[in-house]
Amino acid sequence: MCAARHLGNLVTINKTDWLQRCFTRKHASFMLTFLNSFLAWSLLAAAIPILIHLFTRKKLKHIPFSTLQFLRQMQKEKIRQVRLKQWVLLLLRTLIIILLVLAFMQPALRTDSPALGKDAQASVVLIIDNSLSMHNSSRGATRLALVREGLRRLASTFTPGDRITVIAAARPARVISKFSFSETNSDIDGFLDELTLRDSEADFDGALLLAQQAFATSPNPNHEVYWFSDQRIAAPGPVPAGFAANTLFYNIVVPNEKMRNLTLSALRVDAAIFEPGKAVPVRVTVSNSGDFDEKDRLLSVFLNDQRVAQRQISIPRGQQRSELLRVVPREPGYQYVRAVIENDQNNADNERFSLFYIPPESRILLVGPGEESRRFIRLALQAASTTAARKVSEIEPGQLMTTSLNGIDVIVLSNVARFSNTAAAKLDRYVRDGGGLLLFLGEAIDARNYNTTVLKNLAAGELAESIGDIASTAPVLRMGKINQGHPLFASVFDDQQKVRVESPFFRFAMRARLSTDAVTIIQYSNGLPLLAEVSPDRGRALLFFTSADDRWSDIVYKGVFAPLVDRSVRYAASRGRSPVAELIAGEELRYRIRMSSGAAGEVSLVLPDERRTMLRPAVEKNAFLIRYDKTGRGGFYRVMSGDEQLYAVAVNFAPGEMTAPVLPADSLAQALHPLRVVTMPLGDELPQRIREQRQGKPLWRFFLALALVMLVAEMLLFRDRTEQQPAGIPASAT
Structure with missing residues (x-):
């Protein structure tokens, strides 16, 4: 037997676990490992019941007694029964000791994986979906807030020296933090503060490419990717080349609960010719992307921050409704149109923007x-x-x-x-x-x-x-x-x-x-x-x-x-020379300024929250080219030259983000082949599940429970043997 072959080498075993070799078949998909394999020498204690049995064994003295022939016949039958129970007791006591020792060795069952040892340092990439659908709230917290709490708990599974790369997946995907993990949580708290919600859709393919680039520059042998998302994404494209064979992809699913939500899926100015004092038709499309029918919800339209039209609407779930309203510009210049639906469980899709320009x-x-x-x-x-x-x-x-x-x-x-x-x-x-x-x-x-x-x-x-x-x-x-x-x-x-x-x-x-x-x-x-x-x-x-x-x-x-x-x-x-445009959140803002205009001396961009950021124009074909790609928040972006406004852009979320179906876990795993994908829910047990995936599912409770069951059986069998011991036959006799 395997145990017998290795019994003489138990004391000299270090990291190599002979029990792992015993319990692992050649083509098995699971293997048994021990977290405290240094306690393997304690299995020698299993010999104690055998030694006690051998040392206490006595031979009976045979004293002939002519009148007890019948009793001698009964004695032979009882001795056979006693010997059988004694062997069973010996086996139970030996197994009890073995099971107790194995329980203290903390056995764990894990799937076969090309990953290296659990003690090796890892390169970890955290890809966090901070797109529009992650604005959805439940019990007062957004889905991204739930992810933040999960990340804080997940930090307990990292070891000092692990290289952490954090990627925000909202289009365009970007790396927001890189650090080497330490015992303090200062680095974790730092990138959590920078992780904010965006109105763009999830750029999963772009995030996966950034993850591959992060692994390419990391010397650590173990590679792990953590994807936190509500899974409202399109089917991924091909996996970028360069991922190592031992890369583990953890698909952490943020739960999708039933919710009430209306989505402003379109806002269109239905005119191409504008005049001050003339009504401009505005068409607003509202979709019910929630799980309940909505009745008498208030829809408002603002022109230059003044409410100019409103209407109550009712929309059954899964349907949409289009409303035509009118706005009347009073003066020439930039005309900012904003449609708003009253608050629900995702306020990020309750607002949409458009604009037009009337030249003076x-x-x-x-x-x-x-x-x-x-x-x-x-x-x-x-x-x-x-x-x-x-x-x-x-x-x-x-x-x-x-x-x-x-x-x-x-x-x-x-x-x-x-x-x-x-x-x-x-x-x-x-x-x-x-x-x-x-x-x-x-x-x-x-x-x-x-x-x-x-x-x-x-x-x-x-x-x-x-x-x-x-x-x-x-x-x-x-x-x-x-x-x-x-x-x-x-x-x-x-x-x-x-x-x-x-x-x-x-x-x-x-x-x-x-x-x-x-x-x-x-x-x-x-x-x-x-x-x-x-x-x-x-x-x-x-x-x-x-x-x-x-x-x-x-x-x-x-x-x-x-x-x-x-x-x-x-x-x-009204077409090409109009200084207004519309973009989807995450798309790049581009604007060309003729050199002859002399307007590129000091160019800045006013963001939707009225913060101003300076821009550095690039020279391209006798013009200055303005480029800005951080358009993740919806609203109006204004290009300024000093105090003169040159251009304005209305940025809106992609409406398909809220109506996209949840991508099934098996579809994601199939798309990410050959990466090994492990899907698990976001929750309090996430760190424990990660440890089980790395080290294996702990079996010490099973071994301990089995030892207790055998101990009870041994007590019952021993009591029964004592009560049925035949007269004249010592308990130790065999």
């Missing part, structure tokens, strides 16, 4: 040959310009190459005959850099030149043959179908109602074949495009396939012309 002055460059070609457009701009300042400059087509386009919001081209390649390239750069462009045809244009220059650069399509005759008075076309859902007509055709528009007639027109990138806004009565839009890169161009000349049509005399020109100018200027 629009600068328009009107290009056309002679006063006559520009006259009707100038009059239309003057007639519609009642609420906002507008500066209109007029030049001849030949002056376009020498005119600076910096600061120009919209260029209006009317009856420009042709474009040189240089002029066309200049216009193309202007539009792609965020400028607005309006193009009107005219009798002087060269269609072939347009097709090979301006229209080609904008990827808009091409002009074909003409329709009608300028000299004729008979109309050949009228205004046809209008795309009422286009942003150009937002709030003009409310609720898609039919609005009667006085249709102009057209004596002459150009047939256009649009590209797939172009969008038709207004058609002629024969279905050909009258007004189309293309949006290359950051800019926007509106193409009128008619002329602002009363010889082509009478549109310039109709009531639709001035509002159409005015709204087209506003719409063209």
Whole structure:
């Protein structure tokens, strides 16, 4: 037997545990180890009952007695019974001593693992999910607060010299602390103070890559990853190469309890043209991401920190509701829109942000040959310009190459005959850099030149043959179908109602074949495009396939012309040059400042909590590039040059974070193969479970209980043997 083979070597055994070799089969998935293997020599005490038995053994003296033949026969039968009970007692007493010694040796059962010895120092990576869903509260504490308490308890399992790396998993994942563990908790408390909730989603793949990089620079042999999360994450991608074979991944699951929660999943300004004093439609979408129906919850909309609209809503669980409200800006400038739902068990998703900008002055460059070609457009701009300042400059087509386009919001081209390649390239750069462009045809244009220059650069399509005759008075076309859902007509055709528009007639027109990138806004009565839009890169161009000349049509005399020109100018200027944008929490804020603006001397960023941080612009392609990636909190971020505001961004949480399903533990383990994943709940028993996983499940209680059971059996058997001892037979006789 294995015990017999190693009995002579028990005293000389050090770290190597012979019992582990005895109890471990060649292909077993579990093995037995002992925390106090130095007590193995105590197993020699198991020989004590055997020695006592041998030394107390006596032989009976046989005295013949002729009258007791019957009693001798009974004696033989009783002796056989007594001997059997004595052997059983001997076995029980020996096993009792062995079991007591094994209990003091603290046996533990653990799964096979390539991890090195438990006494070796470890490299530990703590990945903590501080994303939006971890804001959820239960019994007055957020899920992240529960994780903080769990981390404090987990610290008791670390040993001095362990290298700890702490990673916050909210997008973008980042390392927030690195330290070598000591007996004090100062390092633990330090990173716990820095660990704060964010409104972004969990970046699990990014955090896992940072963990692999931390292990690559660590000399410690044991590698452990602890992932604290409520498991509301997408399925992970492939495991980064470089993880050691002995890496243990502890999946610590934060419990998901039933909760009441409404999520502001969308806030959209349903307009592209803004004017002071004119109502702007705002659409708010609210989702019930909780586990209960919600009734009569208050939804409010704020404009520039003033409540301007509110409504009570009721939403069954698992459903969403969209509400259309209106805000009215009073002054030009930045307009900050905020929607708020009343508090519930996760207040982080009860607020959403949007913004738009009304320029205090629009600068328009009107290009056309002679006063006559520009006259009707100038009059239309003057007639519609009642609420906002507008500066209109007029030049001849030949002056376009020498005119600076910096600061120009919209260029209006009317009856420009042709474009040189240089002029066309200049216009193309202007539009792609965020400028607005309006193009009107005219009798002087060269269609072939347009097709090979301006229209080609904008990827808009091409002009074909003409329709009608300028000299004729008979109309050949009228205004046809209008795309009422286009942003150009937002709030003009409310609720898609039919609005009667006085249709102009057209004596002459150009047939256009649009590209797939172009969008038709207004058609002629024969279905050909009258007004189309293309949006290359950051800019926007509106193409009128008619002329602002009363010889082509009478549109310039109709009531639709001035509002159409005015709204087209506003719409063209509202895209690339607008100093506002929206981002998802965790995305990088980027903004380019032209060197010619002189605004990059001292650039700072005002955060949602009104704290100001200085930015260092980088030079990139004749511009200063502003970059900032710590957008983990929702709200408004404002780029400032001194006291002048250059740019504003609304940052919102990713709505999918709250509606994402919980990733099952087996799916995570499968995705992380070949890492060994151990899943356990977050709770008071976490440190004990970790110790059991490292050292094995303790079995000393089982051995002690078994020894007590055998001790009771030995007492009962011994008492029974004493009571049944036959007369004349010594108790020690065998």
